[in-house]
Amino acid sequence: MNKASILFIGFLITLATSWIGLVLLPASHYNTQAAQLPTAFFTNQEIIARGQQVYQANGCIYCHSQQVGTRHFRSDQERGWGNRRTVSTDYLRDTVALLGTMRTGPDLANIGIRNPSPQWHYLHLYDPQLTSPGSIMPPLRFLFEPAKENPSADAFTLPDGRRIEPTDDARALVAYLLSLKRSQGELPEAFEPPPK
Amino acid sequence: MTDSTDSSIDPAAIERSRRERIVIDASARGPIIHWLASAIFWLLLGTLLALGASVKLHDPEFLANNPWLTFGRVRPAHLNTMVYGWASGACVGVGLWIMSRLCRAPLRHGWSLHIAAVFWNIGNAVGTWGILSGGSLSMEWLEYPAGAAPWLLAAFAVATWQGVDMIRRRPPGHIYVSQWYLFASLFWFPMLYATAQVLLVWKPVAAPAQPPINWWYAHNVLGLWFTPVCLAAAYYLIPKVIGKPIHSYFLSMIGFWSLAFFYAWNGMHHLIGGPYPAWLISVSVAASVMMLVPVITVAVNHHFTMIGNFGALRWSPTLRFVVFAAMSYTVVSVQGSLTAVRAVNRITHFTHYTVAHAHLGMYAFVTMMLFGAIYYMMPRLLDREWPSAALIRVHFWCSAVGVLFYWGALSYGGLEQGLNLQNPDMPFMDIIARTLPYLRMRTWAGVLMTVGHLAFATSFLLMLFGKVRVVSTPTLFIRPTAKTNPA
Amino acid sequence: MTLSFVLILLILVGFTVTTVFIFGWAARTGQFSDLNAGAKTVFSPDEPEGESTDSFPDKKI
Secondary structure (H helix, E strand, O other), rough: OOOHHHHHHHHHHHHHHHHHHHHHHHHHHHHHHHOOHHHHHHOOOHHHHHHHHHHHHHHHHHHOOOOOOOOOOOOOOOOOOOOOOOOOHHHOOOOOOOOOOOOOOOOOOOOHHHHOOHEEEEEEEEHHHHOOOOOOOOOOOOHHOOOOOOOOOOOOOOOOOOEEEEEEEHHHHHHHHHHOOOOOOOOOHHHOOOOO | OOOOOOOOOHHHHHHHHHHHHHHHHHHHHHHHHHHHHHHHHHHHHHHHHHHHHHHHHHHOOOOOOOHHHOOHHHHHHHHHHHHHHHHHHHHOOOOOOOOHHHOOOOOHHHHHHHHHHHHHHHHHHHHHHHHHHHHOOOOOOOOOOOOHHHHHHHHHHHHHHHHHHHOOOOOOOOOHHHHHHHHHHHHHHHHHHHHHHHHHHHOOOOOOHHHHHHHHHHHHHHHHHHHHHHHHHHHHHHHHHOOOOOOOOOHHHHHHHHHHHHHHHHHHHHHHOOOHHHHEEEEHHHHHHHHHHHHHHHHHHHHHHHOOOOHHHHHOOHHHHHHHHHHHHHHHHHHHHHHOHHHHHHHHOOOHHHEEEHHHHHHHHHHHHHHHHHHHHHHHHHOOOOHHHHHHHHHHHHHHHHHHHHHHHHHHHHHHHHHHHHHOOOHHHHHHHHHHHHHHHHHHHHHHHHHHHHHHHHHHHHHOOOOOOOOOOOOOOOOOOOOOOOH | HHHHHHHHHHHHHHHHHHHHHHHHHHHHHOOOOOOOHHHHHHOOEEEEEOOOOOOOOOOOO
């Protein structure tokens, strides 16, 4: 262990092996899959893409996951978070896979199916206590503004009587959330044997 | 040059080696203290962000109306300032000093390290500002917007070059275990960071491939950057403080190579149950369990080195932090191996238990080890003593008790949360309500840790700028006599 | 997927062979001959083995 050059080769090799297994293989596999998809598959409406950026900028992933597990492993499906597990194909359309790392809040993979009402989302984002008392989600009031002289169609009234309307960021975020319907449709790789 | 195995009482040899050590410490003084002081600044900022994030989880209205302070931005800002600003910055400072000591090679071209420290700070400032202003990339451990990476990589390139420069000037003979770890980590980190930046930020791969790469990166930063530097510190400081060599050099070799091989395959255990093929997850679960090999090796080595010397914990501040950290390394790693098993992960994934585990690693192991190293280094770099033993004691006890309380409360709360999540009949809001007491306990633990950090920062500043007793020789700590040193 | 498995298998075999080779080289060139000497490199004549080098600032003799 006295030759620096041997050490150097050694620790290069160890990192390289895991790089091949955990970085190169997944990257080439999914890049190939993505390349085989028709370009139309990736056309996200601009508003949904912007909404995803608002989701990223405000750190939604730190409390919300977007992945439905298998029935035998987790109770996600029994909770109503999806009618099947999500598989990697379900994320091919995204630019960033926002799988999330904690469930301080519910999973959002299929929130567009579960909560399809924009009005509910606007209320919830403005102040989560209004729709979900006891929630520890932060209020995102800064995504809203007082209703203007000519209020927009999605302006709404708070319980205390004030009229507010969403900013474009809020509209985009809600459009993104409503687009989350990952478990829609059957996929052969998502097949699970029925529970006993 | 210096034959360290010769226990001669030749005064000329002693004087030669003393002068060599003075030169080395003097060469490191400016640049290393620049890195350490910067790291401590980020520690304090990161602590503030941590308190904010913690309070917001049980009191969501706290400072909620400003978008810069929304939880979803404060939380990643906390993580990144701590990972890059505090821990990585301190690792560079500590690592390069230990390297210079072991290579018997003074740091040359210190100006380059000063510039590197400035670049490092700019990168962290750009990154933190970027996250808080709404530019987070929303990838764990990689949230700094793209503008930060070039500064960080450029700064780190200097650190790697300095490490190589010292390795090449080392005396012939053995390369000590700490040097292997440091040498390796100085290359591993930039390789990891550059790969992640290219494949996730600059030329992003297809979306499903991103989480594997993300977690390959994040977990390897823990295992191939922080762990090697901190183990290098332990392998150097424990023998230096107690005056006894490492128990088994052969074991340390096994520990190094098994860490290098197994650790790099662990990353996918963050994605258990996720939308990935089983083989990808299983290889990481297997590698995570195999980590027991290097971890137990290191634990046995450190324990048998310390045996008979635990009394030293009474009179050595460095040793307190270092031994606490080394024991935490064993605990958090064994916990990690167990948590990677699917049957356990099923319960713990997505819960506060994981946050507790992360802090046991990054704080109880990494941060406490860095504290211990800094307590050893500063008097030797500055020719001064620490101004107050009381401040050191406050720091140690607040940090140690704080992190253990943090870990206990959140682990228990997280396990309960996980079990509840598996019960589809329990309403989600009820699960959240039950975690609140533990989240409040975590805030109190955080307050305790903050007090410790303030004590530490105060000591550091007083030592840099205050009027403390200056002694002419670098070895200030009077060697304990048989009365004070039961070893 | 089969190509991936073959690739991984080849890499692991290659890695094992390289490791065995390097260990063989190390044993032959005497890297393991004096392990304990390596452990003592942290010491020097002015900070020798057997003497400690740290204490609390208020612990004066």
